Amino acid sequence: MTRCREPSRGASVPGMSIERVQPPTASDETTSLLAWLDYHRATLRQKVDGLTQEQLAQRLPPSELTLGGLVKHMALVESSWLSRVFLGRPLIAPFDTVDWKADADWDFHSAAEDTPEELAALHDASIAASDAILRDTLADGGLDRLSAKARHGRHFDLRWILVHLIEEYARHNGHADFLRESIDGSTGD
Numbered sequence: 001m002t003r004c005r006e007p008s009r010g011a012s013v014p015g016m017s018i019e020r021v022q023p024p025t026a027s028d029e030t031t032s033l034l035a036w037l038d039y040h041r042a043t044l045r046q047k048v049d050g051l052t053q054e055q056l057a058q059r060l061p062p063s064e065l066t067l068g069g070l071v072k073h074m075a076l077v078e079s080s081w082l083s084r085v086f087l088g089r090p091l092i093a094p095f096d097t098v099d100w101k102a103d104a105d106w107d108f109h110s111a112a113e114d115t116p117e118e119l120a121a122l123h124d125a126s127i128a129a130s131d132a133i134l135r136d137t138l139a140d141g142g143l144d145r146l147s148a149k150a151r152h153g154r155h156f157d158l159r160w161i162l163v164h165l166i167e168e169y170a171r172h173n174g175h176a177d178f179l180r181e182s183i184d185g186s187t188g189d
Contacts (some may be wrong), residue, residue, distance in 0.1 A: 088148030
């Protein structure tokens, strides 16, 4: 589903930035949801474009959030909602072998050890897995198909999950704005 694949000009880390395409202003529901998801995926990646491993690990106290942590977290969020909750399958690697009881925020904490290339590859792998799930589901059952697993006693249709993923990216993109500006003064939409 993701049409955001080519690195932008001037990216210091090959593949870190992905092209951001404006969502259509008039379209069917599925097209709109997928376009907004792609847009927010690309927005996050643009916020981290050109940064070093040290910069991706930089905090803005008192928060412990980092840009690298946000990228790794969103890779987990996509896998959690689409692989685990929606299909009832395991998370993608490396999330499938993490001791989450020992560190519930492992995705955020471990990101400082990852290079920009590793973070981009993990996020790409998560997007590819998510897009495969979306492609297959939309061809067989569509947005009304319910999740295999329930949370808090409720099953979720794919529509709800897509809206939640868009919301999660949008919220964290706001965090990314502040983090990036504190690192090198870069601002943007």
